[in-house]
Amino acid sequence: MQDLNQIVNGQKLFQKPEYQEVLKGKKEFEGMPSCDKISEVSDWTKSWDYREKNLAREGITINPAKACQPLGAVYAALGFANTMPYVHGSHGCTAYFRTYFTRHFKEPTPVVSDSMTEDAAVFGGLKNMVDGLQNCLEMYKPEMIAVSTTCMAEVIGDDLQAFIGNAREAGAIPEDFAVPYAHTPSFVGSHITGYENMMFSMITQMGVAGEKTDRINLLPGFETYIGSIREVKKMAEMFGPIVTLGDVSEQWDMPAGNYQMFAGGTTVADLKDSINSKGTISLQKYASKKIMKTLKNKYKQETHVSNPIGLKGTDEFVMGLSKLTGKAVPAELTVARGRLVDAMQDSYPYMHDKKFAIWGDPDFLLGMVSFLIEMGAEPTHVLCHNAPDGWEAEMRALLDTCPAKDACHVWAGKDLWHMRSFLFTEPVDFMIGNSYGKELERDTGTPLIRIGFPIFDRHHMHRYSIHGYEGGINLLSWIVNKVLDKLDDETKQTAKTDYFFDLVR
Numbered sequence: 001m002q003d004l005n006q007i008v009n010g011q012k013l014f015q016k017p018e019y020q021e022v023l024k025g026k027k028e029f030e031g032m033p034s035c036d037k038i039s040e041v042s043d044w045t046k047s048w049d050y051r052e053k054n055l056a057r058e059g060i061t062i063n064p065a066k067a068c069q070p071l072g073a074v075y076a077a078l079g080f081a082n083t084m085p086y087v088h089g090s091h092g093c094t095a096y097f098r099t100y101f102t103r104h105f106k107e108p109t110p111v112v113s114d115s116m117t118e119d120a121a122v123f124g125g126l127k128n129m130v131d132g133l134q135n136c137l138e139m140y141k142p143e144m145i146a147v148s149t150t151c152m153a154e155v156i157g158d159d160l161q162a163f164i165g166n167a168r169e170a171g172a173i174p175e176d177f178a179v180p181y182a183h184t185p186s187f188v189g190s191h192i193t194g195y196e197n198m199m200f201s202m203i204t205q206m207g208v209a210g211e212k213t214d215r216i217n218l219l220p221g222f223e224t225y226i227g228s229i230r231e232v233k234k235m236a237e238m239f240g241p242i243v244t245l246g247d248v249s250e251q252w253d254m255p256a257g258n259y260q261m262f263a264g265g266t267t268v269a270d271l272k273d274s275i276n277s278k279g280t281i282s283l284q285k286y287a288s289k290k291i292m293k294t295l296k297n298k299y300k301q302e303t304h305v306s307n308p309i310g311l312k313g314t315d316e317f318v319m320g321l322s323k324l325t326g327k328a329v330p331a332e333l334t335v336a337r338g339r340l341v342d343a344m345q346d347s348y349p350y351m352h353d354k355k356f357a358i359w360g361d362p363d364f365l366l367g368m369v370s371f372l373i374e375m376g377a378e379p380t381h382v383l384c385h386n387a388p389d390g391w392e393a394e395m396r397a398l399l400d401t402c403p404a405k406d407a408c409h410v411w412a413g414k415d416l417w418h419m420r421s422f423l424f425t426e427p428v429d430f431m432i433g434n435s436y437g438k439e440l441e442r443d444t445g446t447p448l449i450r451i452g453f454p455i456f457d458r459h460h461m462h463r464y465s466i467h468g469y470e471g472g473i474n475l476l477s478w479i480v481n482k483v484l485d486k487l488d489d490e491t492k493q494t495a496k497t498d499y500f501f502d503l504v505r
């Protein structure tokens, strides 16, 4: 039990005799097998035999490397000023979205829900929607409410357009109040699909046709590195006026003592005008296909897609900006590029030939794998749980540019329990991925470099950029310093391996 005069955290508390006694009793109650049996099964799960069975698994996902659609829709909504994300469906799902983001950003995340329960699941959620919209408007006074759905609302077939229309007729919200909406059924796609669905709805439902402008839309995508958003905005603004479609960099980075329900974000006026921009640059191809197609075909915009992670990707972004705006590359960017190239040259000897396992979202992986190949590393296992159509072939083509291509595998639609089998049967030197790789690190002993989303168990990573030339240096620092940590660890044994325990690396 806790001693009121000396409160301790769980780490120390659960070592106390009374808790150890409970743990022992629990093991007996659950009929825990002997330690030998556990070791035997554990060893088998590391074998090729188990890997084949694991790969044949169909009915269950274990340790997924993706989240569900409405989570992405909530992210998209929070990129706009004074906008409340509104989830039509279960309250529990909404609490999950809030905590997921809050654990990653260490900041509060405003999202409301109309909390459908059993009666709404049987009779439909119209009443919840009417009351919910009215309450949301009266309590939080947003300028816009962006509505998405959970599985429950989708399974029973609630119609958002009709429901929002009914809420207007009932006087719950004014006739002209902005309520963009997107159906986000979680049994299809992932958070990336939900992000695109909501962003598409916001642009197309809110856009107001007018005179063409000289502005360029910048579409960062589902980007959870605050520093990345600031970095790409800074780079794009060097070429002229831009509209960032979805900017969460202030919402999830508020100074202490200055909390507001809504902070920063793209203004609703800019959102409405975005369809009149001269062109759009998307930084995540697989989070924007539908959007880019519509902007090009319906709104006659020039479009460009690049993935500014690493040197090649950032070069393509810069050249895309130059082409769309007709402006030369500023000297500042040429200097920044030179610095990244210099840093890459310094680190190349340590990253060359190192084998990596990596997982994450489709565009993140394309950028990161390209960068690993630039650094002479071998992306041995590349796993994308939420791989969309066309991604696997594109990744394969990228891996085929790696000299070690025959040892590089693409795993589309697989989860992190599959990754565990790959790591035991075809080991690598390092893993790159989100916090869910923590268990893999413990199980396999493979060092984890935390890059991706979510990162719950380390602080401040999201404040950095992984995009642009400066982002490239950050990535390099995280990766190569982990390589050097491991090298020190392997060479520190006195009189055995310390002939290479050098001060200078």
Ligand code: SF4
Pocket: 068, 069, 070, 090, 092, 093, 096, 149, 150, 151, 152, 186, 187
């Ligand atoms: S998958 Fe469905 S039930 Fe689960 S959190 Fe997402 S919306 Fe809710």
